[in-house]
Amino acid sequence: MSLRGVLVGCGFFARNHMNGWADAAGAEIVAVCDLDPAKADDFAGTFGARAYTDAAAMLAAERPDFVDVATTVGSHRTLVTLAARHARLVICQKPFAETLADARAMVAACEEAGALLLVHENFRWQRPFRALHAALPRIGTPHFLRLSFRHRFDVYANQPYLAEVDDLALTDVGLHLFDVARFLVGDIASVHCRAQRLNPRVTGEDAFLASCGHVSGAVTSIECSFYTTRHPEPFPETLAVVEGETGTLALGRDYRLTLETADGVETIDAEPPLPAWGERPWHAVQDSVRALEAHAVEVLEGRADPQPSGAHNLETLAVTLAAIRSARTGQAVDVADLLREG
Ligand SMILES: NC(=O)c1ccc[n+]([C@@H]2O[C@H](COP(=O)([O-])OP(=O)(O)OC[C@H]3O[C@@H](n4cnc5c(N)ncnc54)[C@H](O)[C@@H]3O)[C@@H](O)[C@H]2O)c1
Numbered sequence: 001m002s003l004r005g006v007l008v009g010c011g012f013f014a015r016n017h018m019n020g021w022a023d024a025a026g027a028e029i030v031a032v033c034d035l036d037p038a039k040a041d042d043f044a045g046t047f048g049a050r051a052y053t054d055a056a057a058m059l060a061a062e063r064p065d066f067v068d069v070a071t072t073v074g075s076h077r078t079l080v081t082l083a084a085r086h087a088r089l090v091i092c093q094k095p096f097a098e099t100l101a102d103a104r105a106m107v108a109a110c111e112e113a114g115a116l117l118l119v120h121e122n123f124r125w126q127r128p129f130r131a132l133h134a135a136l137p138r139i140g141t142p143h144f145l146r147l148s149f150r151h152r153f154d155v156y157a158n159q160p161y162l163a164e165v166d167d168l169a170l171t172d173v174g175l176h177l178f179d180v181a182r183f184l185v186g187d188i189a190s191v192h193c194r195a196q197r198l199n200p201r202v203t204g205e206d207a208f209l210a211s212c213g214h215v216s217g218a219v220t221s222i223e224c225s226f227y228t229t230r231h232p233e234p235f236p237e238t239l240a241v242v243e244g245e246t247g248t249l250a251l252g253r254d255y256r257l258t259l260e261t262a263d264g265v266e267t268i269d270a271e272p273p274l275p276a277w278g279e280r281p282w283h284a285v286q287d288s289v290r291a292l293e294a295h296a297v298e299v300l301e302g303r304a305d306p307q308p309s310g311a312h313n314l315e316t317l318a319v320t321l322a323a324i325r326s327a328r329t330g331q332a333v334d335v336a337d338l339l340r341e342g
Helices: 014-023 037-047 055-062 073-084 100-113 127-139 160-164 168-185 283-300 310-329 335-341
Strands: 003-008 027-033 050-052 066-069 089-093 116-120 142-150 188-196 207-214 219-225 239-244 247-252 256-261 264-269
Touching: 003 014, 003 055, 014 027, 014 037, 014 283, 027 037, 027 055, 027 283, 037 050, 050 055, 055 073, 066 073, 073 089, 073 100, 089 283, 100 116, 100 310, 116 283, 116 310, 127 168, 127 239, 127 247, 127 256, 127 264, 127 283, 142 168, 168 188, 168 207, 168 219, 168 239, 168 310, 188 310, 188 335, 207 310, 310 335
Parallel strands: 003 027, 003 066, 027 050, 066 089, 089 116, 142 219
Antiparallel strands: 142 239, 188 207, 207 219, 239 247, 247 256, 256 264
16 A cells, blocks of 8 residues: 655645655655645645645644655744654655754654654755765775855745845755765764855855865865856756775766776766656756655665654754854864754
8 A cells, every 4th residue: 555645835846746756656645735725726736635724634634654844944843843743754855944953853753753754855865976975985985075066047036035045055055065975975073164145136145165074084175156157057966076095986067977096987877867747957856856755665664764864964954053153253163062052
């Protein structure tokens, strides 16, 4: 029998969630909910689900196996805490939380209720990063990572609320990049960060440069900008270089992944597949949502642990908050100190 899921928040990005769930083997979304009845009805009609405007009423009536929370960050604590009491798995979109207190409350609520918690960190589920991760043993112990996400795509057209987010680049995309850095190279111990406000149309800082020291001794440089003109427009691609003891892996434009060693250069296939409902150049993002949802089914079936779990993502939030503090003070910030502060 198919696993029964419900989705909360029928907004811009949730359409990818719903298309992805329609592709998921072994799971289906039986009901959707939005405060705006027109949005809930639209999703329900398009995807064949029941519509609600109240999450508590939906959860009580539907008794789902899993809840997919696709709302913006301000509602996460309330919705995740509620969902934990009604389902075996809660999936929460990023940013998981704005504060460590909120993140801790959600992790605790899920633990107390015996529910699993998976954060929708889909960058680490992008095909190029999976291919890069799989190839890491071929370059020996990594000592350097560079991630570059620089573009001028008008993200404010689909997500107008972003124009008023403080620390925009760090909280919208920075946390994805910190998660990828942890996925590829391991935990981050300290961060030094400089942020810039480049686009006069937005309130928050829309670019940053972060230097991370990993527990392993490796270092990572992260360069992110929402105000960089290139042609062709690179959005939504992330470029990456990982240097290891015996080689370098480089992820370039058009998902070209190369392995460079003393013996020469090998090209590795990292092109994301195009979902039947997808469209270039969004396919890397669309396929990553589908991959994360396939992973959620594995988690529900007991075949995998959440990647990343709420507890893991709480530490990625701490890295992000450390970067914000560093950008304000000009000092490097120790992630463990920040976690100890509460
Ligand atoms: N992982 C990614 O690649 C990616 C990409 C884009 C957006 N996002 C994230 O997805 C989240 C949603 O972004 P969006 O652009 O789709 O936002 P949106 O504003 O378009 O959609 C959010 C929807 O949630 C609804 N909602 C809010 N509180 C609710 C509640 N208590 N009950 C029911 N419905 C509620 C709103 O009415 C709205 O329709 C954000 O946190 C954003 O950062 C992630």
